[in-house]
Amino acid sequence: MENLKILLVDDEEEFVTTLAERLELRGLQARAALNGEDALHMIEVDIPEVVILDVLMPGLGGLEVLRRIKAQHPKIPVILLTGRGSEKEGIKGMELGAFDYLMKPLNIEDLLKKMQEAIEVQP
Amino acid sequence: MNTCEDKEVAFFGKITAGITHELKNVLAIIRESSGLMGDIISISPEAIVKYQEKIQNSLVKIKDQIDRGVELTDRLNKFAHSTDEILSKIDLQETIEQLIALAQRFARLKHVVLKTVPPSQEGPPVTLVTRHIQLQMVLFASLECCFNAMSAGGEINIGIRKLESKNAVYVGCKGDLPGQAEFVRNITESENWPVLKEIAACLEGSAHLDEIEQGIVLRFPNEISR
Numbered sequence: 595m596e597n598l599k600i601l602l603v604d605d606e607e608e609f610v611t612t613l614a615e616r617l618e619l620r621g622l623q624a625r626a627a628l629n630g631e632d633a634l635h636m637i638e639v640d641i642p643e644v645v646i647l648d649v650l651m652p653g654l655g656g657l658e659v660l661r662r663i664k665a666q667h668p669k670i671p672v673i674l675l676t677g678r679g680s681e682k683e684g685i686k687g688m689e690l691g692a693f694d695y696l697m698k699p700l701n702i703e704d705l706l707k708k709m710q711e712a713i714e715v716q717p
Numbered sequence: 718m719n720t721c722e723d724k725e726v727a728f729f730g731k732i733t734a735g736i737t738h739e740l741k742n743v744l745a746i747i748r749e750s751s752g753l754m755g756d757i758i759s760i761s762p763e764a765i766v767k768y769q770e771k772i773q774n775s776l777v778k779i780k781d782q783i784d785r786g787v788e789l790t791d792r793l794n795k796f797a798h799s800t801d802e803i804l805s806k807i808d809l810q811e812t813i814e815q816l817i818a819l820a821q822r823f824a825r826l827k828h829v830v831l832k833t834v835p836p837s838q839e840g841p842p843v844t845l846v847t848r849h850i851q852l853q854m855v856l857f858a859s860l861e862c863c864f865n866a867m868s869a870g871g872e873i874n875i876g877i878r879k880l881e882s883k884n885a886v887y888v889g890c891k892g893d894l895p896g897q898a899e900f901v902r903n904i905t906e907s908e909n910w911p912v913l914k915e916i917a918a919c920l921e922g923s924a925h926l927d928e929i930e931q932g933i934v935l936r937f938p939n940e941i942s943r
Contacts, residue, residue: 612750615771619753653828
């Protein structure tokens with residue numbers, strides 16, 4: 595997964611920037627967006643290989659962002675982040691084309707494993 | 718039997734889900750910050766020096782998030798004790814501040830800023846003998862009505878006002894609002910408006926629209942009987 599381009603989307607700035615730093619220490623190229631609008635813009639400028647997307651965000655919600663990503667870039671795997679108790683949103687996201695969903699707080703090893711699976715199954 | 722009691726459980730659920738979601742974010746930041754420090758330490762002793770700033774930043778983040786978590790837990794705990802007594806003597810300003818703190822996440826998701834207005838006059842706190850949980854319900858319902866009428870970037874100011882020599886709670890919606898007629902329509906046709914009126918009635922009070930200043934006026938008796 596060295597140099598894999600990842601876009602992290604979450605309105606909790608300290609969470610998303612710290613997670614990006616941890617992924618960079620592992621040799622991945624991680625960028626962070628704090629809302630759905632910025633994420634969609636960043637995807638148009640530089641297409642990531644995986645998107646990690648929080649479901650519950652102000653403005654454009656995660657599921658709407660997912661819908662728009664899938665409409666423009668159906669091959670980009672999207673992994674959703676959701677809270678325990680909000681599994682329904684994760685399942686709904688998978689119906690909309692998300693690769694899978696993970697619960698917050700995250701375990702980084704689970705995230706890395708899920709990203710590996712996502713890029714392996716992509717055509 | 719108060720007809721609003723069946724709505725209390727749903728309200729409890731909504732507020733608790735909101736605050737615990739915030740707490741999960743707090744824990745997620747603590748986990749990533751401590752994880753980052755662990756990552757650096759496991760690289761090599763030299764990495765600790767090289768990434769000293771990242772380690773210091775992580776420590777600050779952890780401290781800030783613990784403070785945030787303590788504040789949220791205190792608010793949630795206080796909220797959970799709202800039903801300890803059916804009727805109790807309540808400081809109205811303190812309840813407004815408590816509700817605003819509990820509702821911050823809901824406002825953030827709507828891109829709306831919530832602010833309390835401090836009392837305009839020095840003096841003893843305004844107190845009511847009422848149902849604490851239902852007082853919070855009516856305040857929250859008024860915020861939800863404002864959310865329906867406002868666009869992103871707006872501000873809601875909530876505080877105590879003297880109206881016709883009686884104390885009332887004034888919920889002012891500010892920002893890029895529609896015209897007067899549309900504002901009234903957005904609020905009165907929303908599903909939250911009849912709920913707000915009903916809960917206010919359960920507290921033997923009332924909820925009215927201020928069409929000119931674009932806000933909601935909540936009036937309560939000093940003491941309710943049920």
